[in-house]
Structure formats: structure tokens, C-alpha cells
Amino acid sequence: MQTHFTPAQLADPDLQSADAILRRCVHCGFCNATCPTYQITGDELDGPRGRIYLIKGLLEGDGAASNKVAGHLDRCLSCLACMTTCPSGVNYMHLIDQARPRIVNHAGRDWPARWQRGLLARLLPHVARFRLLLVIARHVIKYIPLPLRLRPLRELLQTAPPDAATPLAAHHPATAPRRGAVALLAGCVQQVFGSEINLATVRLLNRAGYDVDVIKDACCGAIAHHLGHESNALAQIRTNATRWSEGAGRWQAIIVNASGCGTMLKDYAYLLRNDPGCAAAVATLVPLFKDISEFMAMDGNLPPATAAPAGLRIISQAPCSLRHGQLVSEQPRQLLQEHGFIVIAAPNDNTCCGSAGTYNLLQPELAETLGRNKAAALDAAGGDVIASGNLGCMMQIGRFSNLPRVHTVQLLDWASGGPRPSAIANGRQTRYSRVND
Ligand code: SF4
Ligand code: SF4
Numbered sequence: 001m002q003t004h005f006t007p008a009q010l011a012d013p014d015l016q017s018a019d020a021i022l023r024r025c026v027h028c029g030f031c032n033a034t035c036p037t038y039q040i041t042g043d044e045l046d047g048p049r050g051r052i053y054l055i056k057g058l059l060e061g062d063g064a065a066s067n068k069v070a071g072h073l074d075r076c077l078s079c080l081a082c083m084t085t086c087p088s089g090v091n092y093m094h095l096i097d098q099a100r101p102r103i104v105n106h107a108g109r110d111w112p113a114r115w116q117r118g119l120l121a122r123l124l125p126h127v128a129r130f131r132l133l134l135v136i137a138r139h140v141i142k143y144i145p146l147p148l149r150l151r152p153l154r155e156l157l158q159t160a161p162p163d164a165a166t167p168l169a170a171h172h173p174a175t176a177p178r179r180g181a182v183a184l185l186a187g188c189v190q191q192v193f194g195s196e197i198n199l200a201t202v203r204l205l206n207r208a209g210y211d212v213d214v215i216k217d218a219c220c221g222a223i224a225h226h227l228g229h230e231s232n233a234l235a236q237i238r239t240n241a242t243r244w245s246e247g248a249g250r251w252q253a254i255i256v257n258a259s260g261c262g263t264m265l266k267d268y269a270y271l272l273r274n275d276p277g278c279a280a281a282v283a284t285l286v287p288l289f290k291d292i293s294e295f296m297a298m299d300g301n302l303p304p305a306t307a308a309p310a311g312l313r314i315i316s317q318a319p320c321s322l323r324h325g326q327l328v329s330e331q332p333r334q335l336l337q338e339h340g341f342i343v344i345a346a347p348n349d350n351t352c353c354g355s356a357g358t359y360n361l362l363q364p365e366l367a368e369t370l371g372r373n374k375a376a377a378l379d380a381a382g383g384d385v386i387a388s389g390n391l392g393c394m395m396q397i398g399r400f401s402n403l404p405r406v407h408t409v410q411l412l413d414w415a416s417g418g419p420r421p422s423a424i425a426n427g428r429q430t431r432y433s434r435v436n437d
Contacts, residue, residue, distance in 0.1 A: 100228030125219035263325030
């Protein structure tokens, strides 16, 4: 693709990087074929090729986005299916990442949208604030008429499990012959909505011979980053890089069990590219970031199966952030098979479920269409349980599916001696209620 940046613009390392990415695009449009939003709207500007043109215009111009441009870019899920499809290696993720802060700064949105995004960026990454809001939501918010934009957030809060306030201990010693130590990033939303996943991860790692240090008070920065609040995101990333690099010598890996966070963490070197003071910390940390399925698939890490439930058919769903963002898709299936589960490949697995971080709160109509399509395909696949590697996908699919949803790690924990996941144990659909319930 031809670009028209001025020499002054190209002195900016960010625009230089964007220029190099844009020039790789040969306009072939293969990426449109796998773009979920293009498949729904059929609008070229809601596909990656069209969005790349819009971003080029935004970056080459004065940076001011019209509502129309902001609308098409806001509808992007950042699912990254276009990146695994592109034959030219266009790094779409780094392009849209440059566009989003410009939309925030240049006010291409109306004030309610800006207000909503600001609220999410200030709330979700902070576990204590989020837990407080949950308490308020349980007792107060459900009785208050809210603006349309905030209703999806209320729906989300009402699906929180009853044990949402149970904190995880900071240190968990190995329960088998010791192989080393790892850190577990407990996540922010996950500590509130998925404490059962974190507990299963800790037990599995302990049983594999690892001491586990839990990192509880840190957000990877993905929420602020995807909302375009770049200075907040970079501040979080810098703090994490500095703090974690101090403990990195003790850990063989920093385990992530929310794949959306994993994609972000593995991109820290690029995100801090303009910050030479963090280069050494990032060089130490990035190789340590491992999705739990990646780590358990490493030589000898998976504890033996002791209680594999015979004949349970698992539909293994690969979240976009694992499949496209981290190029990890086979490990969860292999691990489940090794532990005696019958694994069914999820149909339509290349297409996003519509969760995409805060997307289902910001773009509820498109997210609902994607969620319904995904759930219908999974429900028809002939399985008993859906296993995913990302809490967000479990919750989004759970709004529309008839099957129990669990994290892959819960099944691995169960099969190697842990408790049966509550979503399966209680014979109810799941802890996350469905839209139609
Ligand atoms: S990231 Fe996903 S939604 Fe966005 S352009 Fe690429 S394929 Fe489409
Ligand atoms: S597939 Fe790649 S090269 Fe082709 S239009 Fe899409 S981004 Fe450009």
C-alpha cells in the first residue's frame, strides 16, 4: 500500500512503524473473509482492509477522527483473525493500537460514549473498586433505571458468582516433589468472576511440583489499552515490568490463565519500545509469560490423571486471543486428550464469540449476534461440556448456550485429583446465567 507520510511525520518512531506495516498490505482482501464484523455487516469499512485504509488516513492526516471513522474502528473486536489470515504479514494489531488513542484524544465520539469508556477503564482493572461496585450492584443498582449504555454492565454484574469476594492466598507451596516456582497472574476481572479458575490453576501447578506466588494487585493493562487510554495502560505496564522483573529470578514462568491478558503481556516489548529504561526488564520478563496450557504441555509438567471422567465429551474452544493472539491452539486439546477426555474440535472456531474484552459492553448488538452464532454452533457439536481458555469467552458463550462452560484448567485439575468443576457438579447450566433464563 502506498503511504504519504511527510518526512517530519516519519521522524516519529510510531508513525515510522505504522508506515512499515501499511506498506506490507497488498489490498488482496483475504482478511475480509475471516473478519467477524465484515461477515455480519458486509460493509468494506467494517473489515480489516477497509479499516487499514481508515487508519492510514487518520495517521497521515491531522489525527482527527470523524464519528464515522471512529464508529468503524470501534466495531473492530481486535480478535486478530485477520492477522492469521493475511499472507503478507500485516501486523493489524499494532495499527489499530495506534488508532485507538487518537480517537480518544481527538474526540471523535460523543460524550456519553467517552464517559462510558472512561468508567470502564477506571473500574475494571481495579479489583477492590470492582468488588465494591458488585456489592452496590447486588443491593442498589438493580433497582435504579440506568441509561441504555450502562445496562450491559449491570447485566454483567448480576451474573457474578456468590464467592466473588473470596481472596486468594499469596503463596501456595508445591504438593508434589518440587520442580521449581512460578508466578500466577490472578487477573482483575478474573479475581471477581473466576476465582474457581484461579484455584484450579494453583492446585494443578502445586500438584505438578511448583510453588506458586500469586500476583493479585496488577492489571496487565489490556483494558485501558483496548479502550485507547494509552497513558494509563503504559503506566500500568511500566509498573508491572519494574515490579515483576525484581522477582523474575525466582520464577520459571509467569502463568496466565486469561488468554486476553496473555496476548497483551507477550507484546510488552513492542508496547514499551519507546522506553529504553524498561528494555532490560522486558527482555527478562517476556520469555517467562506462558499461557497455562502452554506451560502444562511442556515436558513433564502435566500431573498424571487419577480420576478422568470416562466418556465425557469436551468441545474445546480456542479463544481468539489464544489462537490468533498467541498462536496457541493445539495444546489445550492435547492436554485434555492425555487426561482421558473425548475432545471435539469446536466448529466455527476461527470466529470470535463477541466477548473481546469490553466489546460486549460497548457494542452489545454485534456482540449478541456473534455470541448467539457461536453458542448455536457449539451446542450443535455433540458435546457435553464446553472448555475454553478465557473467562470472557466462557461468560459470553454462557449467555446463549445450553451447555456447561468451564476453563480447560478446571478439567485438568479435576482429572488429576481436584474437585469436579461446580458448573458440572451441580447439574445446572453454569454459574453464569443465560440471557433467556
Ligand atoms: S481484528 Fe477481528 S474484527 Fe478487527 S478487523 Fe481484524 S478480523 Fe476484523
Ligand atoms: S490480507 Fe493482508 S495484505 Fe491482504 S488486504 Fe488484508 S491486510 Fe492487506
